[in-house]
Amino acid sequence: MQSYINQSDGVFPSVCSLDCPDQCGLLLHKKDGKIIKVQGDPDHPVTKGNICNKVRNMTDRLYDPKRLKQPLKRIGAKGEGAFTPITWEEAIDTITSNWKDLIKKHGPESILPYSFYGNMGNLSAEGMDRRFFNKLGSSMLERSICNAAGSAGYGYTMGGSFGIDPEETIHTKLFIMWGINAVSTNMHQVTLAQQARKNGAKIVVIDVHKNQTGKWADWFIPILPGTDSALALGLMHILYAENLIDQPFLDAYTVGAEQLRDHVRQYDPATVSGITGVPIEDLYELARMYGTTTPSFVRIGNGLQHHDNGGMAVRTIACLPALTGQWMAKGGGATKGNSGYLAFNTDALRRPDLLQDRTTRTINMNQIGQALLESENPIRSMFVYGSNPALVAPSANKVQEGLMRDDLFTVVHDLFLTETAMYADIVLPAASSYETEDFYNSYWHNYIQIQKPVIEKYGESKSNVEVFKLLAIEMGFQEQAFKDSEEDMIRQALDFSDNPYLDGITYESLSKSQYVKAKMKPLFPGKLKTPSGKIELYSERMKQLGYEPLPTYKPIIKDSDLPFLFIPAPNHNFLNSTFSNNAKHISLEKEPKLHMNEADAKQLGIASGDMVRIWNDRGECLLKAAPGENVLPGVLVSQGLWQKTPDTKQHINVLTPDRLSDMGNGAVFFSGRVDLEKASH
Ligand SMILES: Nc1nc2c(c(=O)[nH]1)N[C@H]1C(S)=C(S)[C@@H](COP(=O)(O)OP(=O)(O)OC[C@H]3O[C@@H](n4cnc5c(=O)[nH]c(N)nc54)[C@H](O)[C@@H]3O)O[C@H]1N2
Ligand SMILES: Nc1nc2c(c(=O)[nH]1)N[C@H]1C(S)=C(S)[C@@H](COP(=O)(O)OP(=O)(O)OC[C@H]3O[C@@H](n4cnc5c(=O)[nH]c(N)nc54)[C@H](O)[C@@H]3O)O[C@H]1N2
Numbered sequence: 001m002q003s004y005i006n007q008s009d010g011v012f013p014s015v016c017s018l019d020c021p022d023q024c025g026l027l028l029h030k031k032d033g034k035i036i037k038v039q040g041d042p043d044h045p046v047t048k049g050n051i052c053n054k055v056r057n058m059t060d061r062l063y064d065p066k067r068l069k070q071p072l073k074r075i076g077a078k079g080e081g082a083f084t085p086i087t088w089e090e091a092i093d094t095i096t097s098n099w100k101d102l103i104k105k106h107g108p109e110s111i112l113p114y115s116f117y118g119n120m121g122n123l124s125a126e127g128m129d130r131r132f133f134n135k136l137g138s139s140m141l142e143r144s145i146c147n148a149a150g151s152a153g154y155g156y157t158m159g160g161s162f163g164i165d166p167e168e169t170i171h172t173k174l175f176i177m178w179g180i181n182a183v184s185t186n187m188h189q190v191t192l193a194q195q196a197r198k199n200g201a202k203i204v205v206i207d208v209h210k211n212q213t214g215k216w217a218d219w220f221i222p223i224l225p226g227t228d229s230a231l232a233l234g235l236m237h238i239l240y241a242e243n244l245i246d247q248p249f250l251d252a253y254t255v256g257a258e259q260l261r262d263h264v265r266q267y268d269p270a271t272v273s274g275i276t277g278v279p280i281e282d283l284y285e286l287a288r289m290y291g292t293t294t295p296s297f298v299r300i301g302n303g304l305q306h307h308d309n310g311g312m313a314v315r316t317i318a319c320l321p322a323l324t325g326q327w328m329a330k331g332g333g334a335t336k337g338n339s340g341y342l343a344f345n346t347d348a349l350r351r352p353d354l355l356q357d358r359t360t361r362t363i364n365m366n367q368i369g370q371a372l373l374e375s376e377n378p379i380r381s382m383f384v385y386g387s388n389p390a391l392v393a394p395s396a397n398k399v400q401e402g403l404m405r406d407d408l409f410t411v412v413h414d415l416f417l418t419e420t421a422m423y424a425d426i427v428l429p430a431a432s433s434y435e436t437e438d439f440y441n442s443y444w445h446n447y448i449q450i451q452k453p454v455i456e457k458y459g460e461s462k463s464n465v466e467v468f469k470l471l472a473i474e475m476g477f478q479e480q481a482f483k484d485s486e487e488d489m490i491r492q493a494l495d496f497s498d499n500p501y502l503d504g505i506t507y508e509s510l511s512k513s514q515y516v517k518a519k520m521k522p523l524f525p526g527k528l529k530t531p532s533g534k535i536e537l538y539s540e541r542m543k544q545l546g547y548e549p550l551p552t553y554k555p556i557i558k559d560s561d562l563p564f565l566f567i568p569a570p571n572h573n574f575l576n577s578t579f580s581n582n583a584k585h586i587s588l589e590k591e592p593k594l595h596m597n598e599a600d601a602k603q604l605g606i607a608s609g610d611m612v613r614i615w616n617d618r619g620e621c622l623l624k625a626a627p628g629e630n631v632l633p634g635v636l637v638s639q640g641l642w643q644k645t646p647d648t649k650q651h652i653n654v655l656t657p658d659r660l661s662d663m664g665n666g667a668v669f670f671s672g673r674v675d676l677e678k679a680s681h
């Protein structure tokens, strides 16, 4: 294995491991064995040397004095934060003896792994860990907190996560950024759009919040939360009525165009305007702009699908480019996610065969609070890695109550003593991605990248692969699968003739070139992975599963009579809860604010800078009010997953519902209702 560890000085190639579509190519500057600077790799074909401020300040996180160096065991009460260092031997022995005992008494399903993409590396996020838990026969986790609803919805229309190549978007003449805060969350899509803008492209942003992305737009269209499918259907109504459709494309590549024409008659501009809050004249203007501009491109974000109806919203928007035949033009079409192109051999990597004939229960990660409080066949041990459920999961008060259970044996593997780790019995220090070998495939651009270790592991920290290998040895697992090296695992994953886009991508080519692009070809002319092979405007498969077969607007659930819809979205300087514990990033972001409409503020006697209490029957928060015209009346927006501290109440997930979305069992962070009042202090 090639490694740069032994070279104490120099500049070494790397890849950003964070859960971000851009997956930037990086250069790590090393001096005396330490990373002193993180820079963008100017040769990376998509990210071209530009990186975000978060990662430019990554050394502050890597060498933060709070970073964990040793395994710890809890000596105080859960949540109190009193721990003492122990050896790895003691840590692994404590975990495995506990698990052996639980398996004997209650079976392996009493153990639950909880993980997500804190490190997007495929071996770290879903590699050796999956092998281990498959062999163990533990409960499974349904990892659907992020994009599950939208991916399912997009898949019904388009057959999988296949959109257009972002590099082609420089040819686009009309960008619609729909429910995506790209300036903060997909900065290189913004760079590409800027290039297109120089050639005359227009940028439209459809969002519930005029944030940095809305301010950058040529035209910002505010919409009421959870009404996007109605807007898309209203646009279709006008496109059909004014004959702005591409009939030859519809005939050749779609199913159900005539049924859709009849179906969208009910979504007339007056009705749609009433639902969405978008004025009738704007509906006409947008539909006509969309119907007469080629190529046009819709970048579908994650925000609009964190709703009760999020799956259908994305499915509906995904139908739009077909109506005007945009898929045939270079730079035309849509992208929700592009992970389909880089699909690799997940069975070889994760080894579901190690489960043998056993079936195990699956716990939805969005309902971890409920699951931990379940008294029948309870979860008795949870192993958390690459995620921080105490901060990121909905209905956080339930999560906390669950984590407080004395009879729950909790292990957390992380770089920091996170909010979740505060409740752990055993805490294990995690190596950073720059310290381990892994491979990465972006879910937006179409490059696979490799990471070779650049620096020594920090303190006694270990990578996810190492930890699960150690656990496997102690559990007595003999299979070769637990002895494979990182290189072995990468080779196994890339050996996948089922996916022609992967052709020619090997361990060797990655090691030589650092990033290798999927063998792209246009989606059309071609056959999609839908049952019909075409774009399914009408979906028989959905009908069989009990969904409306045609795109349909259904309002989000009104979960109380409280007057405001609350949208707690991500912020600019954190990545989910990552960086929310690093002083540098906190100072960049300053403090969480509550954006509200000026008219609502006036009516409630709230002025800019006032502390307000936001509450519902799930919990309460205190945030500083920022009234203005950036949100519609009846809507409240906050940004960022902030840590809880003794003197703040800014943990917004105490307010969010843990219902599941219409499709994909996804999270509905943005469909909750709240009330607010001026706080007494
Ligand atoms: N800086 C930064 N970058 C990140 C992250 C981060 O935390 N910080 N997180 C990463 C991750 S894991 C993900 S999944 C992506 C998410 O990034 P995005 O895809 O941008 O998704 P969100 O930021 O969740 O929401 C996008 C926008 O949707 C809006 N929105 C909410 N509800 C609705 C609605 O009903 N309709 C419409 N039209 N808009 C709505 C919000 O106001 C927000 O501006 O970003 C990744 N990149
Ligand atoms: N209110 C609200 N809540 C949200 C969202 C929202 O928009 N609003 N967004 C949701 C979305 S889209 C997502 S994706 C989730 C994300 O939620 P999480 O996946 O929990 O993301 P992070 O908070 O970044 O936590 C990742 C953790 O992994 C750790 N880590 C990093 N690398 C490694 C490693 O190599 N090994 C180990 N063991 N640990 C590592 C980091 O230190 C960090 O503590 O949050 C969701 N929660």
Ligand code: SF4
Binding pocket: 016, 017, 018, 020, 021, 022, 023, 024, 051, 052, 053, 054, 055, 187, 575
């Ligand atoms: S967080 Fe995103 S934008 Fe920032 S360096 Fe990583 S991949 Fe690039």
Ligand SMILES: [Mo]
Binding pocket: 019, 145, 146, 147, 302
């Ligand atoms: Mo996400």
